[in-house]
Amino acid sequence: MAKKNDAIISKLKNIGEGVLDDVESGHNPSMDIMTRSINNVHFDEASGVIKLGNDRQKRFYFNVNQAKKFLQTLLIAKQIKTLIEQDKPPLSIRQLFYTLKHEIPGAGENTFDVQEESDPIIEDIEAITDTLREDLNLIATPNGVISGPMVVEDKTGDVLDFTRMGSAGGAVPPIVEDDYFHIKEMSADYILVVEKYAVWNLLNQEKYWKKNNCLLMTGKGQPARAERRLLARFAEEFDIPIYIFTDMDPWGYYIYSVYKYGSINLAFFSEKAACPPAKYIGLSVRDVMDFQLPKSSWIKLNDEDNKRIEEISSYPWFQKERWQKELSDLKKFGYKIEQDALVSKSIEFTSNNYLPHKIENKEFLE
Amino acid sequence: MAKKNDAIISKLKNIGEGVLDDVESGHNPSMDIMTRSINNVHFDEASGVIKLGNDRQKRFYFNVNQAKKFLQTLLIAKQIKTLIEQDKPPLSIRQLFYTLKHEIPGAGENTFDVQEESDPIIEDIEAITDTLREDLNLIATPNGVISGPMVVEDKTGDVLDFTRMGSAGGAVPPIVEDDYFHIKEMSADYILVVEKYAVWNLLNQEKYWKKNNCLLMTGKGQPARAERRLLARFAEEFDIPIYIFTDMDPWGYYIYSVYKYGSINLAFFSEKAACPPAKYIGLSVRDVMDFQLPKSSWIKLNDEDNKRIEEISSYPWFQKERWQKELSDLKKFGYKIEQDALVSKSIEFTSNNYLPHKIENKEFLE
Numbered sequence: 001m002a003k004k005n006d007a008i009i010s011k012l013k014n015i016g017e018g019v020l021d022d023v024e025s026g027h028n029p030s031m032d033i034m035t036r037s038i039n040n041v042h043f044d045e046a047s048g049v050i051k052l053g054n055d056r057q058k059r060f061y062f063n064v065n066q067a068k069k070f071l072q073t074l075l076i077a078k079q080i081k082t083l084i085e086q087d088k089p090p091l092s093i094r095q096l097f098y099t100l101k102h103e104i105p106g107a108g109e110n111t112f113d114v115q116e117e118s119d120p121i122i123e124d125i126e127a128i129t130d131t132l133r134e135d136l137n138l139i140a141t142p143n144g145v146i147s148g149p150m151v152v153e154d155k156t157g158d159v160l161d162f163t164r165m166g167s168a169g170g171a172v173p174p175i176v177e178d179d180y181f182h183i184k185e186m187s188a189d190y191i192l193v194v195e196k197y198a199v200w201n202l203l204n205q206e207k208y209w210k211k212n213n214c215l216l217m218t219g220k221g222q223p224a225r226a227e228r229r230l231l232a233r234f235a236e237e238f239d240i241p242i243y244i245f246t247d248m249d250p251w252g253y254y255i256y257s258v259y260k261y262g263s264i265n266l267a268f269f270s271e272k273a274a275c276p277p278a279k280y281i282g283l284s285v286r287d288v289m290d291f292q293l294p295k296s297s298w299i300k301l302n303d304e305d306n307k308r309i310e311e312i313s314s315y316p317w318f319q320k321e322r323w324q325k326e327l328s329d330l331k332k333f334g335y336k337i338e339q340d341a342l343v344s345k346s347i348e349f350t351s352n353n354y355l356p357h358k359i360e361n362k363e364f365l366e
Numbered sequence: 367m368a369k370k371n372d373a374i375i376s377k378l379k380n381i382g383e384g385v386l387d388d389v390e391s392g393h394n395p396s397m398d399i400m401t402r403s404i405n406n407v408h409f410d411e412a413s414g415v416i417k418l419g420n421d422r423q424k425r426f427y428f429n430v431n432q433a434k435k436f437l438q439t440l441l442i443a444k445q446i447k448t449l450i451e452q453d454k455p456p457l458s459i460r461q462l463f464y465t466l467k468h469e470i471p472g473a474g475e476n477t478f479d480v481q482e483e484s485d486p487i488i489e490d491i492e493a494i495t496d497t498l499r500e501d502l503n504l505i506a507t508p509n510g511v512i513s514g515p516m517v518v519e520d521k522t523g524d525v526l527d528f529t530r531m532g533s534a535g536g537a538v539p540p541i542v543e544d545d546y547f548h549i550k551e552m553s554a555d556y557i558l559v560v561e562k563y564a565v566w567n568l569l570n571q572e573k574y575w576k577k578n579n580c581l582l583m584t585g586k587g588q589p590a591r592a593e594r595r596l597l598a599r600f601a602e603e604f605d606i607p608i609y610i611f612t613d614m615d616p617w618g619y620y621i622y623s624v625y626k627y628g629s630i631n632l633a634f635f636s637e638k639a640a641c642p643p644a645k646y647i648g649l650s651v652r653d654v655m656d657f658q659l660p661k662s663s664w665i666k667l668n669d670e671d672n673k674r675i676e677e678i679s680s681y682p683w684f685q686k687e688r689w690q691k692e693l694s695d696l697k698k699f700g701y702k703i704e705q706d707a708l709v710s711k712s713i714e715f716t717s718n719n720y721l722p723h724k725i726e727n728k729e730f731l732e
Contacts, residue, residue, distance in 0.1 A: 088573030092564035098710045102662045110662055140585065141563040143509070145537050155533030166520030166539060167546055171511050173534035174567055180533055197507040198458035201540055207457030220507065296476055298470045344464045344655050347454050 005084050005177065008136065011129035012081040016074065019061070027060040031073060034127035034268070036120070041229075041267040043316035048276040050262035050317070052127060069121070075100055075111055075238045080136050088165050090137045090175060093122055127268045134175045134229070142226035145197075147168035147204050148215035151185035159184070162215070169216075171202055175228040183237065188215040190232055192355070195221060195246035195255055199339050199350065208351045222255055227268075228273040231259055235275045242275060243364070245355070248283035249301075249336035250308035253318075253327070261317045279364035281355070283337055285329040286363075291354060297341035301334055322365055370545065371450050374502065376493035382440065385427075395427040397439060400493035400634070402486075405623075407633040409682035414642040416683065418493060435487070440478055441466055442487050446502050453519055455539060456503045459488055464537035467575040493634045500541045500595070502657075508592035511535035513570050516576055516579035517551035527549070528581070535570055535582075542596040549603065554581040558647075558721070561587060561612040561621055565705050565716065574717045593631075594639040597625055601641045608641060609730070611721070612647035615667075615702035616674035619693070620648045625682045645730035647721070649703055651695040652729075657720060664706035668698055688731055 013029060022029040031219030034040070044051045061070045079100055083091070097118040102106035103110055112118050118171045126133050133140075147169040152160045154173070162170045173181055192214050194200040200218035203209070209216040215234075219227035232325050235242060239301070244259055260278040263269020287293060301309075313327045330336070358364070381397060388395040393492040400406070401421035412415045427436045450458070457465070463484040469476055478484050494497050500505075513535040514663055516528045520539070528536045539547055558580050566584035570576070573621020575582040581600075585593035601608060610625055612618030626644040653659060667675075676685050679693045696702070708716045724730070 017431065083713070089568055089715070091709065092706065094710045095564055097569070098663055098704075098707045099713070101710065102631040136690050139567060140566070140588065142534070152532070154534075156532050158530045160530075160532050164524045164526075165537075166518070166522050166524040166526050167541065168508070168520075168537035168539035171531075171534035171537040173532060174563075175533065197463055199506070201505060202455055202457065202461070280713075294468065297464055338460075340458065340461050341464045343457065343461045344467065347449070347457070347465070362702075 003136070008129065009081055009084060009129055009298075011131060012077050012125075013083075013116075015077045015125075015128060019074065019248050022035050028063075029070070030058045032056045032059065032128070033059050033069070033073075033124050036127065036267065038121060043261065048261065048317075049263060049274040050267055050270040052267040059151050059153065060336065070118075072112060072117060073121050073124060076118060077125055080125065080138070081307070084137050087135070090134075090139045092140070093119055093133075096122070096138060101223065104105075123266075123268065124175070125157060132177070132229070132269065132272055133227070134177055139174035140225045142172040142174050143220040143224050144172035144217055144227040144230075145200065146172060146215060146217045148209035149185075149187045149213060150183060150215055153182040153184050155180040167201075169200070170228060170237060172217075174226055176226050177234060178233075181230075183233075185212070186215075186238055188238075188240060189213045190241040190359070191215045191231070192205070193231065193237075193244045193245075193259060193278075194218045194243070195252055196339060199245070202343070202347070203351055206348070208355075211351075212356075219255075225269065225273065228259060228262075228275075231278070233276045235277050242278045244278050244282040244357070245339060246283070247336065247338045248287070248330065249305060249338075250312050250330075252283070252339075253280070253323075254308075254312055256313070257315070257317055259334055264286045267318060279326055280364050281340075281358050281364055283339055284326055284365055285333050288333065288337065291357075293324045293337060293341070297337055297344045298335035299337065301331070301336055305336060306331065319365070321338075325366060369687075370501070370525065374495065375447055375450060377497060378443050378491075379556070381443045381535065382495060385440065387685045395436070396424045397436070398422045398494065399439075401569075402489060402493065404630060412435075412504035414627065415640040416630060416633055416636040417430070418633040418637065433621065435483075438478060438483060439487050439490060442484060445493055446504070448501050454498070458506070458539065459485055459499075461593055462488070462504060464492075478722070488662050489634065492628050497514045497637065498543070498595070498638055500543055500546075500591070503677055505540035506591045508538040508540050510538035510583055510588040510593040510596075512538060512581060512583045513580060516549060516581055517552075519548040521546040521552050527538055537564070538583075538592050538596060540592055541593050542599060544599075545597075547596075549599075552581075552604055553579070554606060555579045556606075556607040556609060556616065556725070557581045557597070559597065559608070559610045559625060559644075560584045560705070561610075561618055561661065562705060565611070568709070568713070569717055572630070572714070574721075577717075578722075585621075588626060591602065591635065591639065594625060594628075594635075594641075597641045598639045601643050602606055608644045609629070609645045609647040610644050611703065611705060612649070613704045614651065614653070614696065615671060616678050616693075616696075616703075618649070619646070619689075620678055620706075623678070623683055625630050645732050647670050647724050647730055649691055649705055649708075651699050653720075654699065654703065657723075659703060659707070660710055660730075663703055663710045664669075664701035665703065667697070669672050670703060672697065688732070692731060 019029045040053040040055040059065050096117045101112045150162045197220045244256040246255050262274040385395045406419040406421040426432050463481045467478045518526045563586045610622040612621050626638040
């Protein structure tokens with residue numbers, strides 16, 4: 001822990017020392033910033049992950065357009081360093097913004113006016129130091145819950161047994177790195193990630209995780225950083241299958257892809273939070289016939305859905321033949337189906353029929 | 367548990383039996399439905415709670431405009447009864463909708479087309495049977511987390527110690543009624559409800575709940591049903607102060623009022639989920655001077671904020687003199703301040719200065 005922080009502090013120091021060198025050698029002080037625009041983001045076929053490329057830009061002090069941002073970058077880097085050195089609790093990026101927002105004496109101007117100024121700089125610093133925001137002591141709000149055979153020692157010293165978390169399941173904490181969330185035991189045969197809380201709740205109440213010896217997690221829709229990063233850790237540390245279970249619609253497919261490949265707008269994070277082994281368990285168009293899903297549970301695709309199908313069809317990470325087929329089958333079928341709708345077969349259908357059948361027959365999309 | 371369910375089943379049966387009586391006596395079959403429109407909702411000064419009044423309407427079978435709704439009401443009541451009798455796990459209201467949505471044979475019409483048809487009927491049945499949705503085995507997604515000196519025995523048999531829930535805190539389950547969430551021990555001196563997760567997280571990381579022997583909860587913004595109902599249970603079962611801590615803006619004040627008084631659109635639920643003893647601990651306009659909150663943390667009120675101030679100023683439950691003063695002071699001041707912004711004084715300011723000062727000096731708004 002101390003060692004990890006030492007390394008991070010030294011990386012943050014490097015930013016300032018580079019500037020100091022420039023000053024001392026009479027150059028225009030500058031910093032190397034990774035380009036985070038879409039042009040420098042690519043899908044890396046080999047690793048199966050959305051990655052930030054190597055393009056860099058210089059941010060100069062003596063440049064009317066860059067001077068304020070230059071100052072802001074140093075302020076944020078310094079503040080993060082100080083907070084880590086003083087062993088302060090992690091803050092949200094909004095709280096960090098507030099610790100830094102103040103009037104510059106005599107200048108009649110604020111260091112920062114709105115959070116839209118500090119957020120991208122935090123991302124710059126993540127990329128410059130090759131360090132996750134969470135290791136810089138910054139958090140985002142987590143939403144997920146988990147149940148199943150895993151025992152974790154939390155940074156607080158508390159030992160959390162996820163087979164004994166009651167109806168609520170265990171909450172995903174804001175930081176899931178090893179120093180905060182040390183996985184002591186994990187005996188699950190696989191991990192099942194469920195899009196919707198209501199479906200997770202049904203499976204949890206039925207003790208699906210116990211009957212099937214699996215870890216059962218939901219990110220409550222589009223996952224937050226913590227759930228994505230935790231799934232990535234599971235993939236790094238345990239050699240067990242990971243299944244993603246969502247609605248049969250482009251939004252559900254996209255949630256799967258965010259877990260598996262990452263996302264364009266957080267490309268730096270994606271490298272560290274992607275989960276390449278994740279497989280899509282459903283719902284998929286062939287399920288409609290295979291499981292005789294009743295027509296009353298179909299919902300007509302609307303314009304927005306169709307537009308979104310077009311969009312994700314063009315994403316490089318959806319180019320595999322079977323995904324292109326799935327997307328065009330969905331469009332042809334003309335209806336979406338929610339995972340909640342499986343209860344129309346029977347309350348137990350999801351746990352007793354659908355999931356076991358898909359897993360037994362290895363009917364996954366990848 | 368069995369007894370409670372027997373009582374609920376008998377109430378649900380009553381609906382059908384009333385209809386049967388009408389049929390047998392040759393009357394147009396009808397049901398008494400509580401009127402849930404705004405005209406039948408009032409703020410009850412005596413209990414300090416938003417309540418549904420006693421107005422009722424009849425829903426008839428032989429009425430072109432009501433026949434479908436009549437049928438739907440019976441279908442839902444029957445389904446809820448069946449699911450309870452069969453001891454099924456609780457469903458979301460969307461899942462319940464899917465269990466009932468099917469084509470009526472020969473009619474070429476569905477029982478239900480969209481969930482907007484079934485949701486209000488569930489509310490009707492809650493009111494007819496005077497039973498919370500959660501006791502009808504229906505859930506909404508909870509969002510909250512809690513830490514502090516409380517031990518709960520969950521319906522699963524798991525014993526949950528909220529002093530040992532790590533960095534994440536303990537998740538609020540979807541049903542917090544005694545049969546699901548039995549509070550075995552509670553030794554907190556008070557309960558502090560925090561609007562925002564980031565502020566809850568900071569206080570939790572600082573072990574505020576331990577240093578101050580309190581229960582620390584957040585509903586992550588506007589609370590869901592489970593957090594509201596849980597706070598109401600705390601007020602019913604424990605004679606300790608309950609403080610609500612939000613942003614200084616009309617949205618924060620409104621969150622306080624939802625916890626304390628309930629809300630218009632869920633008036634039936636409000637009677638059972640309101641928390642009359644709750645006190646507003648801040649942020650309030652006088653804090654700006656008292657704590658010298660720096661100008662850099664003020665945010666100019668925008669049109670939407672001002673409009674919302676006007677709106678909540680007219681609500682009956684904001685008519686107390688000091689709330690009217692607070693609202694007009696906010697308007698005059700012209701700025702809002704987020705609770706997150708207290709970190710601009712220092713990271714520890716919220717836990718070491720602000721909250722202890724307010725509690726010691728009993729500076730609450732009620």
